[in-house]
Amino acid sequence: MSDPSAERLKAAVLALYQARPVEGPPGDDGQRSVWHLSTQGAELLSFVDPEGRVQRQELTLLDEHCVWSSGVGLRTGRVEQDGAARAETSVVHPDAQPVPARLLRAALALEHYQGDDRYIQHIQRVLALARQGLVLSGGSGAVPAAPTAPAPVPSTPPASNTAAPAATPQGASAEAPPPRPLQLPAVDPVMLRRQKTEGLTMLIVLGLALLFSVFLLYWLL
Template sequence: MSDLSSERLKAAVLALYQARPVEGPPGDDGQRSVWHLSTQGAELLSFVDPEGRVQRQELTLLDEHCVWSNGVGLRTGRVEQDGAARADTSVVHPDAQPVPARLLRAALALEHYEGEDRYILHIQRVLALARQGLVLAGGAGAAPAPAAPRASAPQASTPAAPSPVPFQAPSVDPVMLRRQKTEGLTMLIVLGVGLLFSVWLLYWLL
């Protein structure tokens, strides 16, 4: 994928923000699709249940792909297409395991969005949680697929806020442990000095 600072990626993300969502008719299960399509190589396809809760989202940024599904989590992949423009014949090759670098690039690409589109806000939040989990896990080489947040009915202008994505528990910070031990020792010393002073004062008064 092109570097995040490239003009091509910036143009693709900006065009995605400006894209007018197109809603499809409800299917047999009551779900409907909401499609944000950018002519610059970015695309967001969302699937919403009858109650308005996001159930699945597919994000394409140039030649990389991220998929979030409620109850499954995040997956990544690579997009193969003919020519520079995205075509109907584009093929997504899923990764065997979620690739942390792809998740981080997608999260960084969307982190500055400040609009009110609830579908973009939803995938932005999901990717931000995934990025946070990767950082806490120490940037492990193989990121576990984050569990899907429980979808809740969104309000008029805000997305259903996904629950925090669980990752491997971070290791205990040794600096914090030393700080806690030092603070504990200091408190013991202060209490000891106070006790000795009290005994001396009592002896002097008697």
């Protein structure tokens, strides 16, 4: 007999795929929200900047929660609901550290998605990279901080694929090394005096040629 929670999770994910995204108005900073809500306990809330880049995503699958933020990475949590599926009546209790089991379950739940919704594709890719990192680390709990920065996501998803997310290792400094000062070549004083002498000689020659031209013109007239 199949696990009831697995059946509920499958139904929730399928309902999420079929949910039509609801786009909110831009805020004061130009950022807007895109909300996918299913009636089976799955929800995806995305926040997009004015250029169309996804900055944050919150994924809820039944009683588990995953949050991805650009430059920060993935976090997990547990959702407590008062007998309702809507987000307004639920409370998220974040985990002190990302729980690998929650990330793996979310990645497995979304791995078979083949639709063209850019927001679902984005969180699917983020979770797949996190799963790959967990597998390579032997499931030690190390979670990639943030995938490479995604390309802008249009309001009406086109047929083309988005770019992959921007890899910033967790805890690593984002500051670039200061630029080196520009090194100018040393000036040779002998060469400088020679150039001045040659310039003065050229001026004298041009002056004499001008005087000779004036004298020749006067003589011809």
